[in-house]
Amino acid sequence: MILRTLVLVSFLAGSLPAQVSWDRLLHPEREPQNWLTYSGNSFAQRYSTLDQITRDNAKNLELQWVFQARSLEKFESTPLVVDGIMYVTEAPNNVVAMDAKTGAIFWVYEYRPSADARPCCGAVNRGVAILGDTLYMGTIDARLIAIDAKAGRPIWNIQVGDPKLGYALTHAPLVVKDKVIVGVAGAEYGIRGFVAAYDAATGKEVWRFNTIPGPGEPGHETWTGDSWQHGGGSAWITGSYDPTLNMVYWGTGNPGADWNADNRGGDNLYSDCAIALDADTGKLKWYFQFTPHDEYDYDAVQIPVLVDANWKGSPRKMMMWANRNGFFYVLDRTNGQFLFGMPFTKQTWAKGLDQNGRPIRADKQSPTPEGTIVYPGVQGGTNWYSPSYSPRTGLFYISTWADYYMNLAKMPAEYTEGQRYTGGAPRSPVPTLQRGPINTWTTENGSGMVLAVDPSSGEKKWQFKMTDVTGSGILSTASDVVFSGGREGFFYALDARNGTMLWKVPLGGQVASGPITYRVDGRQYVAVAAGHALFTFALRQ
Amino acid sequence: MILALLWLAIPLAAQQRYISSDVELGSRLYRLNCFACHGPEGASIPGVDFRRGQFKRVSSDEDLLRVIRGGVPGTSMPPHSLNDANLLALVAYVRTLHDSAASAAGSGDAARGRMLFEGKGGCMACHRVNGKGSRVGPDLSEAGEIRSAEYLERSILAPNESILPEHRSVRAVTRQGVVITGRRLNEDSHTIQLIDMDERLRSLSKADLREYTLLTTTSMPSYEGKFSASELADLVTYLLSLKGSDTP
Numbered sequence: 157m158i159l160r161t162l163v164l165v166s167f168l169a170g171s172l173p174a175q176v177s178w179d180r181l182l183h184p185e186r187e188p189q190n191w192l193t194y195s196g197n198s199f200a201q202r203y204s205t206l207d208q209i210t211r212d213n214a215k216n217l218e219l220q221w222v223f224q225a226r227s228l229e230k231f232e233s234t235p236l237v238v239d240g241i242m243y244v245t246e247a248p249n250n251v252v253a254m255d256a257k258t259g260a261i262f263w264v265y266e267y268r269p270s271a272d273a274r275p276c277c278g279a280v281n282r283g284v285a286i287l288g289d290t291l292y293m294g295t296i297d298a299r300l301i302a303i304d305a306k307a308g309r310p311i312w313n314i315q316v317g318d319p320k321l322g323y324a325l326t327h328a329p330l331v332v333k334d335k336v337i338v339g340v341a342g343a344e345y346g347i348r349g350f351v352a353a354y355d356a357a358t359g360k361e362v363w364r365f366n367t368i369p370g371p372g373e374p375g376h377e378t379w380t381g382d383s384w385q386h387g388g389g390s391a392w393i394t395g396s397y398d399p400t401l402n403m404v405y406w407g408t409g410n411p412g413a414d415w416n417a418d419n420r421g422g423d424n425l426y427s428d429c430a431i432a433l434d435a436d437t438g439k440l441k442w443y444f445q446f447t448p449h450d451e452y453d454y455d456a457v458q459i460p461v462l463v464d465a466n467w468k469g470s471p472r473k474m475m476m477w478a479n480r481n482g483f484f485y486v487l488d489r490t491n492g493q494f495l496f497g498m499p500f501t502k503q504t505w506a507k508g509l510d511q512n513g514r515p516i517r518a519d520k521q522s523p524t525p526e527g528t529i530v531y532p533g534v535q536g537g538t539n540w541y542s543p544s545y546s547p548r549t550g551l552f553y554i555s556t557w558a559d560y561y562m563n564l565a566k567m568p569a570e571y572t573e574g575q576r577y578t579g580g581a582p583r584s585p586v587p588t589l590q591r592g593p594i595n596t597w598t599t600e601n602g603s604g605m606v607l608a609v610d611p612s613s614g615e616k617k618w619q620f621k622m623t624d625v626t627g628s629g630i631l632s633t634a635s636d637v638v639f640s641g642g643r644e645g646f647f648y649a650l651d652a653r654n655g656t657m658l659w660k661v662p663l664g665g666q667v668a669s670g671p672i673t674y675r676v677d678g679r680q681y682v683a684v685a686a687g688h689a690l691f692t693f694a695l696r697q
Numbered sequence: 698m699i700l701a702l703l704w705l706a707i708p709l710a711a712q713q714r715y716i717s718s719d720v721e722l723g724s725r726l727y728r729l730n731c732f733a734c735h736g737p738e739g740a741s742i743p744g745v746d747f748r749r750g751q752f753k754r755v756s757s758d759e760d761l762l763r764v765i766r767g768g769v770p771g772t773s774m775p776p777h778s779l780n781d782a783n784l785l786a787l788v789a790y791v792r793t794l795h796d797s798a799a800s801a802a803g804s805g806d807a808a809r810g811r812m813l814f815e816g817k818g819g820c821m822a823c824h825r826v827n828g829k830g831s832r833v834g835p836d837l838s839e840a841g842e843i844r845s846a847e848y849l850e851r852s853i854l855a856p857n858e859s860i861l862p863e864h865r866s867v868r869a870v871t872r873q874g875v876v877i878t879g880r881r882l883n884e885d886s887h888t889i890q891l892i893d894m895d896e897r898l899r900s901l902s903k904a905d906l907r908e909y910t911l912l913t914t915t916s917m918p919s920y921e922g923k924f925s926a927s928e929l930a931d932l933v934t935y936l937l938s939l940k941g942s943d944t945p
Contacts, residue, residue, distance in 0.1 A: 253898065255888070255890065257900065258888055260890050260900050262892075262898045263882060268729070304828070304832075306896055306898060307825070307832045309836060311828055
């Protein structure tokens with residue numbers, strides 16, 4: 157009997173299901189049925205070649221199944237789908253493995269974060285990464301945990317930062333080769349931000365890039381006095397990777413204190429930057445600072461979208477970036493050269509961009525104790541919500557807060573360990589993180605839209621307007637369908653070419669996550685989180 | 698054989714007083730609520746030793762519940778606002794600590810037991826310990842934390858008589874005649890989820906199955922007569938030494 161068992165097992169060992177190798181992660185185009193990384197591919201375009209759901213039949217989408225999270229936090233997680241299994245996080249830090257076809261649960265990994273955790277803006281998580289048979293999750297108490305994807309058991313669990321000082325991890329890690337890369341949140345607590353890579357097998361730190369340079373490092377001179385010590389520059393959304401250039405791209409957040417810059421004279425590098433790091437060493441290859449000496453909390457914490465296309469007649473490796481500061485940028489991602497920029501929504505803090513893409517600051521737009529009206533408001537022209545780029549339409553799709561302002565009051569900023577270190581109070585008729593009362597504000601105070609921009613001309617091709625604002629990501633597909641939602645709780649299918657609404661469904665809670673699509677047994681599904689649940693749709697059969 | 702008789706002599710009812718899911722939940726709650734003062738072995742407070750069943754103010758389970766809930770005024774034992782199910786789980790775990798310590802089978806050599814586990818016993822063909830071995834059978838990384846010596850012994854000698862509901866296997870036959878077996882992970886009226894012999898997570902629609910059976914027996918062979926008494930003691934001692942990793 158023992159012998160038979162052994163023989164059986166050793167025989168089956170030869171046909172073990174394929175692990176998610178680095179090669180598979182590098183070539184998601186070979187398996188469009190899966191959704192292997194946060195943004196769908198290393199270029200972070202949130203674009204899928206699946207085309208069963210079309211502009212013609214999208215009206216026949218219907219609900220397949222719902223996963224109800226046991227959490228009343230915002231559901232910001234993007235699921236992964238690997239060979240019919242879906243992995244999604246449940247706030248703050250549980251991982252659930254489900255049948256992607258039915259939502260039936262295989263296992264739940266429950267992690268209870270330390271009571272020291274103090275994430276600034278919700279005890280949220282945006283998803284996991286996978287490599288081999290292992291899932292990786294960052295936690296709100298600033299740990300990185302490796303979890304067995306088959307058994308739901310922890311493999312290792314390491315400390316990335318000190319939660320008592322405000323360090324937290326909220327985004328899905330990025331796997332590059334044999335490393336797991338994460339950044340930290342916490343600029344509202346005066347942390348010193350960093351992006352770090354850990355050995356996927358052991359959790360041992362391989363490299364770390366401090367987003368705020370210390371004494372003797374280049375860029376340190378952009379901070380007066382000791383202000384760099386609590387300079388913020390968090391990195392709380394997933395980066396992207398170019399395998400040809402072997403560069404990892406990450407966006408960095410605001411300098412601390414957010415709205416009182418009195419003590420931090422200078423540009424405050426590398427806050428509010430796109431940074432390009434050598435994937436093997438973490439060494440800085442180049443940076444581009446969108447908002448030098450930021451006084452508005454205009455985090456450059458957006459998904460760095462990589463695009464290979466023609467630019468002014470010749471092929472170019474580009475990076476496209478709709479920034480919280482209200483400007484849309486095109487950069488050369490080999491060296492960070494500024495190619496193009498324009499405001500995509502109403503902004504008043506800059507007169508424009510100079511020839512190098514540096515903003516020309518407008519007069520009387522700094523925060524004052526009495527309050528200053530600034531467009532866009534604190535949540536920005538856009539924020540961390542995943543944009544999408546469709547190589548088919550050549551359009552860049554942005555979740556936008558239009559005509560949205562804040563009244564920004566400057567206040568004293570004293571650093572105290574573990575306490576908020578913001579130096580001001582932005583107020584707006586538009587509720588910041590949750591939907592508020594519906595009759596206290598108007599569309600003149602701001603509204604949401606999906607905006608399609610032609611990066612080659614800067615032309616706004618179309619906009620799909622919503623009454624309320626939107627915290628939803630965007631998905632585009634090869635059948636020219638765009639999926640997105642908004643704070644009102646609607647989830648939409650739009651025509652990627654002209655923004656025509658093809659289908660909508662009310663989900664009863666704000667969409668604050670990026671939609672994904674995948675295929676199981678020949679059927680294409682679209683999944684999106686809204687409120688406290690994950691909803692999955694497919695065409696009526 | 699002597700050991701086999703020994704385990705038969707232990708009343709089965711005593712072993713089944715606490716359900717295993719309670720003991721597992723209790724183990725987690727213990728780590729969160731009790732570990733800091735009472736220690737990993739439950740013996741860090743003078744005069745209190747959970748493994749020896751030694752208490753200051755407790756004899757019955759009801760006493761234990763009362764002390765956990767209300768604390769002991771004038772001492773550092775605080776009251777705990779756990780719900781009833783959690784309280785019962787903690788009691789089950791604390792009592793199991795005693796049961797497992799009371800066993801004589803923990804007197805073997807853990808290092809030799811590990812060699813048997815990884816070698817002659819072939820246990821890792823189905824079981825996993827701290828990330829090594831197969832996921833087809835139950836993971837044993839915390840066996841010493843949540844199982845008693847008697848239970849472990851019985852599992853080795855007479856697995857069919859000791860299989861826990863959460864370790865049951867499913868045998869399913871599809872309409873095409875394909876046979877799928879694996880350990881059940883979850884089930885509802887229409888579907889069943891399992892990890893198959895290939896360590897693949899599978900979700901089956903019952904409507905697509907010709908038949909399916911939840912097996913009350915296990916594919917684990919009995920090791921009765923295959924290990925000497927001292928080998929069995931070594932193996933059980935090794936399993937009792939498995940307290941899980943530090944990874945929460």
